[in-house]
Amino acid sequence: MRATDDPFDEPPWAMQLVVRAEKAAPPAHGAVCAAAATAVVRLLTDPRATDPEGEWHARVHRWESGRIRKVTRRARGVRWPEVQALPGVTVDRDGAQVRAFVPGPVADVPPELARLQVAGLDLADDEEPKPPPEPPYAVIALNPEVPMTTGKAAAQSGHAAQLLLMQAAGADVAAWVEGGALVHIARDLPWRRCVEHAAVAVRDAGFTEVPPGTMTAIAWIVTGRD
Structure with a gap:
């Protein structure tokens, strides 16, 4: 299944991730991408x-x-505890902490979020890939042919997890969510072979x-039943 962001949605709303x-x-x-994806699903469920x-x-719903x-966005120092007071869900995964916030209009972001930097979050990865968690979990693979900053990749991971929540098989999704909506960034x-078998794929609207x-x-759910 594929999905494309609608570029004609006005006025624009967004979910902020910090x-x-x-x-x-x-x-x-x-770790940031995995935490972001899980935070999105936990907020939506x-x-x-x-x-x-x-x-x-x-x-x-809007x-x-x-x-x-x-x-x-990124936060450090006192900015991080400040945003915890805003409605949302925080996830801590492998040393990464990400908070997903209840969506709102892009033009009306709370000041605690508006003062946080959007562009420029680009972090190094671990030298060795992290092993996947125990099933059920979601696998998200980012396109290796498309360079993306960490901020962009985190948003795309959140999209992929959300599309799984909306479109994948009901029983698999229920088990995944009940197990904590854990995510493994593969x-x-x-890549090209995985695209053919993925449950969902994200196509970007091209804003950034x-x-x-x-x-x-792309993403799919591993149930452990195979």
Whole structure:
């Protein structure tokens, strides 16, 4: 299954993602992408978002009705605890901390988020790939032919996880979410072969870094039943 962001959604809304990036101990690129993807899914499956009476439901529904735009920012020092007071979900994975926030209009971002830098988050990865968690988990592979900063890759990972939540087989998704929506960022896979078997693929709208229609990420769920 494939999905393309709708470039005609106006006024634009976005889900803000904030990465904790301390100068002394920056997180790894892949860990940030995995944490971002899990944070997106945990926010979208939170009862405050899924229950029609939930306090987040109306905003999440409005955002999902258009394109699923995401904006990645970075925080360090006192800026990180400041944003914890805003509605959202924080995930800590392999030393990376990422918080996903309830979506809102791009033109009306809370000041605690607006003061955080958007561009320029580009982190190194671990020398050795991290092993996958115990199933069920989602595999996300980023297109090795498309250079992306960590901020861009984190947003694309969030897109891929969200598309899995929306489009993959119901029983597999339920097991994945119930198990914590864990994500493994795969490296050194045969990209073109994997594309043919992936459950979802992300095609970017082209607002930043890559041309419109670029396939940036693919994803599928590993159940452990094979």
